[in-house]
Structure formats: structure tokens, C-alpha cells
Amino acid sequence: MEVQWSSILICTVYIVFILGFSSSSSLASPIEAYPSYGGECKIVPPKKEVFGNGRIIDITHKMRSDLPNFGSTESVGQLLQLAVSMKNGSLYNVSELKLRVHTGTHVDAPGHFYENYFDACFDIDALDLDVLNGPALLVDVPRNMNITAEAMKSLHIPRGVRRVLFRTLNTDRFLMWKKFDSSYVGFTEDGAQWLKDHTDIQMVGTDYLSVASFDDLVTAHRVFLKSRNIILVEALKLDDIDAGLYTVHCLPLRLVGSEGSPLRCILMP
Structure with missing residues (x-):
């Protein structure tokens, strides 16, 4: 995949990798090793449970808003929100994670x-x-x-x-x-x-x-x-x-x- 060095951003919770900026602050496609933020995306990154031709099996539940909440009839609800957003003029995105430590796996x-x-x-x-x-x-x-x-x-x-x-x-x-x-x-x-x-x-x-x-x-x-x-x-x-x-x-x-x-x-x- 050809990588454009105009402004590539890959973000995970509280971690931001910025490979380069241009004055336009445009966002290029994510590279395959770093799937994009889990919102509504036009580009759909691969979602895997098994990696390396079966060599690695992920047995962790995804951190989803509909995960069960122990002792409650409600699910855990929204876990992530953008604390800093490029849509609001920032040069990068930073997500904030809020959850109980006994959530999910x-x-x-x-x-x-x-x-x-x-x-x-x-x-x-x-x-x-x-x-x-x-x-x-x-x-x-x-x-x-x-x-x-x-x-x-x-x-x-x-x-x-x-x-x-x-x-x-x-x-x-x-x-x-x-x-x-x-x-x-x-x-x-x-x-x-x-x-x-x-x-x-x-x-x-x-x-x-x-x-x-x-x-x-x-x-x-x-x-x-x-x-x-x-x-x-x-x-x-x-x-x-x-x-x-x-x-x-x-x-x-x-x-x-x-x-x-x-x-x-x-x-x-």
C-alpha cells in the first residue's frame, strides 16, 4: 500500500501516532497494521479473531457498549468518546476511555x-x-x-x-x-x-x-x-x-x- 506523508493518523485509546503533517491537516487512509478508530468508517479495516494462519487466537471480548453490566439490567453503555477531535479543529484525535475495571474480559x-x-x-x-x-x-x-x-x-x-x-x-x-x-x-x-x-x-x-x-x-x-x-x-x-x-x-x-x-x-x- 502506498503511504502518503501528508498527514497520517492512527489512534488507539490515549495513544496517538502522527507520521507527518501538512498545512492542510488532511487525513489519509490508515495503514493495515493500525485499524482506524472504531466509529462509523467508510474504510472498513479487517476484524479478526484468529491471526497468523491460526497461530494466534484472540479470546478477548471486544470492548462494546452492549457488553453486559454485572448485576444490572443495563449494558455498560458508551465507553469511548473523543476528548480532542480533528473535526473541532485539532491536529489530531485523542479518545477518552471510561469504564469499570471489571468490564468485559x-x-x-x-x-x-x-x-x-x-x-x-x-x-x-x-x-x-x-x-x-x-x-x-x-x-x-x-x-x-x-x-x-x-x-x-x-x-x-x-x-x-x-x-x-x-x-x-x-x-x-x-x-x-x-x-x-x-x-x-x-x-x-x-x-x-x-x-x-x-x-x-x-x-x-x-x-x-x-x-x-x-x-x-x-x-x-x-x-x-x-x-x-x-x-x-x-x-x-x-x-x-x-x-x-x-x-x-x-x-x-x-x-x-x-x-x-x-x-x-x-x-x-
């Missing part, structure tokens, strides 16, 4: 359900990235139940497996494309305790906004987070992927003092 720190851990700065910036990156097992949970101790036993996850992604009925029901539904599948307290007592799992990934079932919301979270050795990744996009062994890479933002963070997660076969 995200990770929990121990301070999410423990006030003493929150005060002691066991925050997102203190999470062990080694736990969030490495070999991972994607398993299908029996579709007729929450993730109970019985369900955990039936999965026969061997010792030594440190990272497990649990695909449930939530994926089949497309719950991340609907308003919040408290009937989602999650861990019960006894299921969380069984995992903690009988496996070596340190990263728990699930396919809805909460790793814990609605009825066990507090108790299951507290079982997982008490030891500070288990990291919870929630609202993963696990449709159209075969169960099995992968390499997972999840990277949260370095939000000092925060008990949660959005993150980008990928699988590599």
Missing part, C-alpha cells in the same frame, strides 16, 4: 474481595505475570451444572497443570452478547475449595463476568483469593475453539492500587 486481584489485601496493596500491579502466561488446558464443563466439587472431579485435571480455562453453558448461551443474566454458570464454594485442595491450578479462566456462581458470589471468590496464589481471569471468549492444550498469554494494565483490570488474552496452539 478482565482479571481480579486479591483486594477485590478482601479489604485487608486491598489496603496492603495486593493490587493488579502485584500479580505474577508468570501465572498468566504459559501452558494452559481448555476444558468443557458438564453442561447441566455449576462448577461444583462433583463437576471438578469429573474433569480429571491432572496434577501439575497450572492454568485451566473452563468453558461452560455460558458460551453456548452467548451470555456475553446479552444483558446480565444471574443464571450464568460459575464456581460454587465447594467447587472452588475442591480445586484449591486437589489441583495445582493457579490461573482460573471462565467464560462469564464472574468466576463464581451468583449464589456463591462472595464465598467462592474468597476461597480462590484468600491464599493470593490463584489468579482469576473472567469473561473469556471461548467459542469455536477445540478443547485441549494451548499456550495462553494474558496481560493486564499496570493499574497501581486497582483490584481489577481489563486484559488482552490470546491462545497459541
